[in-house]
Structures are given as C-alpha cells and as structure tokens.
Amino acid sequence: MTLRKDFLWGGATAANQYEGGWNIDGKGAGVPDHIRGGTVTAPRLWDKEIDENVYYPSHEAVDFYHRYEEDIDLMGEMGFKCFRMSINWSRIYPTGMEEEPNRKGLDFYHKVFQRCKENGIEPLVTLSHYELPWGLSEKYNGWTGREVIDHFVRYATTCFEEYKNEVKYWLTFNEINIGVQPFGRIMSLGMQGIDHKPMFILNETKEEKDDRFTALHNQFVASAKAVVIGHKINPDFKIGNMIAGSLSYPYTCDPKDVKEADDSFNMSNFFCGDVQVRGHYPYYAKRYFKDNNIDVRMEDGDLEILKKGTVDFYSFSYYMSSCVSTHPEVNDKASGNMFSGLKNPYLEASDWGWQIDPEGLRTYLNRVYGRYEIPLMVVENGLGANDERSEDGCFHDTYRIDYLRKHIEAMKEAVEDGVDLMGYTMWGCVDLVSASTGEMKKRYGFIYVDRDNDGNGDFHRERKDSFYWYKKVIESNGEDLD
Numbered sequence: 031m032t033l034r035k036d037f038l039w040g041g042a043t044a045a046n047q048y049e050g051g052w053n054i055d056g057k058g059a060g061v062p063d064h065i066r067g068g069t070v071t072a073p074r075l076w077d078k079e080i081d082e083n084v085y086y087p088s089h090e091a092v093d094f095y096h097r098y099e100e101d102i103d104l105m106g107e108m109g110f111k112c113f114r115m116s117i118n119w120s121r122i123y124p125t126g127m128e129e130e131p132n133r134k135g136l137d138f139y140h141k142v143f144q145r146c147k148e149n150g151i152e153p154l155v156t157l158s159h160y161e162l163p164w165g166l167s168e169k170y171n172g173w174t175g176r177e178v179i180d181h182f183v184r185y186a187t188t189c190f191e192e193y194k195n196e197v198k199y200w201l202t203f204n205e206i207n208i209g210v211q212p213f214g215r216i217m218s219l220g221m222q223g224i225d226h227k228p229m230f231i232l233n234e235t236k237e238e239k240d241d242r243f244t245a246l247h248n249q250f251v252a253s254a255k256a257v258v259i260g261h262k263i264n265p266d267f268k269i270g271n272m273i274a275g276s277l278s279y280p281y282t283c284d285p286k287d288v289k290e291a292d293d294s295f296n297m298s299n300f301f302c303g304d305v306q307v308r309g310h311y312p313y314y315a316k317r318y319f320k321d322n323n324i325d326v327r328m329e330d331g332d333l334e335i336l337k338k339g340t341v342d343f344y345s346f347s348y349y350m351s352s353c354v355s356t357h358p359e360v361n362d363k364a365s366g367n368m369f370s371g372l373k374n375p376y377l378e379a380s381d382w383g384w385q386i387d388p389e390g391l392r393t394y395l396n397r398v399y400g401r402y403e404i405p406l407m408v409v410e411n412g413l414g415a416n417d418e419r420s421e422d423g424c425f426h427d428t429y430r431i432d433y434l435r436k437h438i439e440a441m442k443e444a445v446e447d448g449v450d451l452m453g454y455t456m457w458g459c460v461d462l463v464s465a466s467t468g469e470m471k472k473r474y475g476f477i478y479v480d481r482d483n484d485g486n487g488d489f490h491r492e493r494k495d496s497f498y499w500y501k502k503v504i505e506s507n508g509e510d511l512d
C-alpha cells in the first residue's frame with residue numbers, strides 16, 4: 031500500500047462559510063459577516079455597518095450550527111478519519127476583547143467534537159480561517175494593531191485548554207500567505223483602510239503596504255506564540271501552518287521567465303513557510319522589502335519568538351496552477367484562488383476558470399518536502415462546479431470524481447517519490463459558501479445542500495455520486511480509485 035495506514039482521509043470546511051448562526055448564542059460579528067455575496071463578474075463588497083436589507087452569505091451559510099449531527103454522521107458514513115473545521119473566533123470572544131470566553135460558544139464545539147468521536151473522526155481545527163472578530167478589525171485596523179497578538183493568544187490558549195483532550199491536530203492561520211498580496215487586506219488581515227468597499231484591493235500607498243506587512247508579521251508572532259503555548263498545554267499536540275499553494279510555471283524557457291517563476295514561488299509560498307517552519311525570515315525577504323520600499327515594524331524579541339514557535343507539520347491548499355512571464359505580449363490571464371497568473375495552453379480549466387493541474391500537486395509536494403523535510407498535509411483540494419440535478423433526480427458529479435482521482439494519483443506518486451504525507455482533506459466536503467465570490471452555485475461537496483446564491487432553499491442534504499466513490503477510496507486507503 032502506498033499511503034500510510036493511519037492516513038488522515040477526510041474533508042475540510044471553515045466556520046464562516048459553513049456554520050451560519052452568525053449572531054446567536056452570544057456570537058459577535060466577524061469580518062466575513064460584513065461581506066456581501068458576489069459573482070466572478072461582480073466582486074464581493076464589504077460594509078462597515080451591516081445592512082438589514084442586504085444578503086450576507088455567512089449569516090446562515092449552510093446551517094452547520096443546527097445540522098452538525100447529520101453532517102458529521104454523513105462524514106462517518108463515508109468513513110472519514112479526519113474533519114478539518116475552524117473555530118469561529120467571535121463565537122468564543124464576541125468582539126475579540128472580552129476577558130472571559132462565551133460559554134455557549136465553547137459548548138457548541140464540545141458537541142461537535144463529541145459527535146466526531148462517536149464517528150471515529152479526528153478533528154483538525156483551524157484557529158483563524160479569515161475569521162477576525164469585527165471588533166478587533168474596527169479598533170486596531172485588524173492585524174496592523176500589535177494588540178491583536180495578545181487577543182489571539184488569549185483566544186488560542188482558551189481553545190487549547192478547553193479542548194486539550196478532544197483535539198490533537200491544530201492549524202494556526204488559514205492561508206497566511208494571502209497577506210503577502212494586497213487582496214489579503216480585509217479577508218485575511220482584517221484591515222479596513224480608507225477605501226473600504228471592495229473585498230479585493232489591488233493598489234496601495236507605501237503606508238498601506240508597510241501596514242500590511244506589519245500585520246502579517248504580527249500574525250507570524252501570534253502563530254509562533256500559540257505554538258509554544260499549545261505544546262506546553264499538551265505536548266502531544268501537532269500544530270501546523272497553512273499555506274495557499276500557489277504554483278507558477280515560466281511561460282517560456284527565457285531565463286528571465288524562469289527567474290520570474292522562482293521569485294514568485296519564493297514570495298508566494300516559501301516566504302511564509304520559511305518563517306513558520308524554519309523560524310526566521312528568509313534571506314531574499316530583505317531584497318524584496320528593499321526593492322518594494324517596505325518597512326516592517328517589528329519589536330525586540332519578535333525574532334526570538336519566531337525561532338521558538340516553529341510548526342510540527344506543513345499544510346496547504348492546492349487547486350490549480352498558472353504561468354508567469356516577463357514578455358508583455360503574453361497576457362492571457364487565468365483566474366484563480368486569490369493568486370492569478372497567465373493561462374497555460376496545456377491545461378484545461380474549471381467552470382470558474384481555475385486551471386486543473388494534478389501533476390502540479392506532485393511537483394508542489396516534492397518542492398516543499400525537499401525544502402523542509404517535515405510531514406505535509408493537503409488540507410484543501412477540490413473542484414468548484416455548478417452541479418445540476420439529473421433527470422433521475424440525482425447528482426452525477428463524474429467531473430468531480432475525475433478531478434479528485436487525478437489529484438489523489440498525483441499525491442500517491444509524490445509519496446512514492448519519498449514525500450512524508452499525513453493526510454488529505456477535500457475542500458467543501460459539504461457544499462458551502464465560496465470564499466472568493468460568496469456564491470453557493472460554486473459547489474465542491476460530496477454532499478449537496480439545498481441553498482442558492484440568493485439565500486433560497488431549505489438546507490436539506492443529499493448524497494452525490496462522489497459520496498459513494500470517496501467512501502470506496504477511503505475504505506481501500508486510496509488503492510481503489512475507479
């Protein structure tokens with residue numbers, strides 16, 4: 031058998047895209063609760079004040095808050111070994127600044143973990159999946175404020191203490207490297223700035239850029255502090271980082287294009303990985319900051335903390351790849367999850383224009399493992415598609431099965447290459463709200479949820495064909511992919 035016996039097969043979700051119940055049982059608003067739905071052509075906007083007449087997809091999401099028992103039982107039926115989910119920070123600390131946690135919020139996750147246990151499922155918990163409490167975003171301009179580090183550490187400590195006997199696997203920040211890009215400002219860093227409407231901002235002043243990299247630095251420090259505390263609370267904890275896997279190929283063999291692709295991989299992937307796995311800023315960061323006129327505000331002792339708080343494993347999302355080029359005539363753009371690039375003539379794309387590249391997953395796994403030599407985990411991968419009900423009343427998502435099969439095959443090849451791979455959690459195992467567009471129409475799940483882009487639907491669940499296929503995959507530990 032190629033994969034290890036205890037391979038963590040499962041699925042992944044995030045509270046703000048899945049839970050709903052945005053203001054009940056004491057929960058405060060989080061940044062995503064202020065972001066409207068959108069589409070590919072009509073980007074998501076965010077509001078300072080929540081407008082009662084507007085539909086915000088996170089408010090009800092797909093109602094996991096009231097349907098967790100049914101969902102986790104369905105995961106159990108597929109044979110999941112692992113369920114990746116996030117704790118919604120503002121469910122525990124409503125504004126992020128309270129001294130005492132919200133007991134009802136803590137109890138909800140106890141019930142979730144209990145149900146996982148009954149189904150033989152190991153939770154993998156993300157502490158912050160684009161879920162900064164709105165209170166902190168308002169008061170400190172998000173992670174720009176140094177104070178947010180302490181608020182996060184208090185929240186992380188509460189979770190570690192509270193769930194130390196129920197959760198072993200943790201991730202600190204989802205896709206922390208999104209903060210390297212300007213569009214990470216509101217979603218990942220909770221920074222409001224002056225022009226507060228569009229979710230994805232592309233242009234920034236020098237001050238805004240300095241603030242963004244300072245905010246990212248604050249997340250690094252917060253993550254490292256949490257790792258140190260977590261290990262003290264329970265030495266058996268395995269705490270990982272989480273990177274948005276971004277693979278770009280040189281469009282031509284012009285050495286300049288090759289260098290461009292290298293530089294892009296460095297800043298998009300290795301930069302954050304190096305800080306969190308190796309425990310220090312990489313050598314090329316200095317040049318990047320100089321060339322881009324960026325000043326990061328650090329404090330004495332920060333670099334020491336980064337050294338101490340290195341992660342136990344490296345996790346990442348992988349959906350697609352793209353190309354880069356220094357040639358201005360090559361300008362056919364591809365879409366993507368946060369990172370965009372150029373179209374690759376060898377690849378096909380999803381309905382949302384994300385280029386499908388299973389071979390790239392093998393390349394990515396090898397490249398990252400070669401650098402860090404610590405266990406890796408694919409914690410997001412999957413196909414966002416517009417699933418239509420067939421005449422027989424079922425969802426025959428063969429295209430999804432095909433996508434997943436090829437990526438699992440690539441993963442197995444990487445393991446044969448020698449990569450130490452802990453597990454695989456397919457993104458959006460139950461249909462949920464899309465992060466980039468806010469749509470429901472973009473579905474990833476093995477399990478269909480009755481809900482549409484405008485908030486209609488009764489939330490009932492149905493098994494798609496991929497549900498039965500994945501069950502077989504897990505049963506055979508990845509040997510039966512037919």
Ligand code: BGP
Binds near residue numbers: 047274414465
């Ligand atoms: C990742 C995020 C997820 C998720 C996924 C799919 O970047 O961590 O939250 O949503 O991408 O992206 P989308 O929902 O935009 O299709």
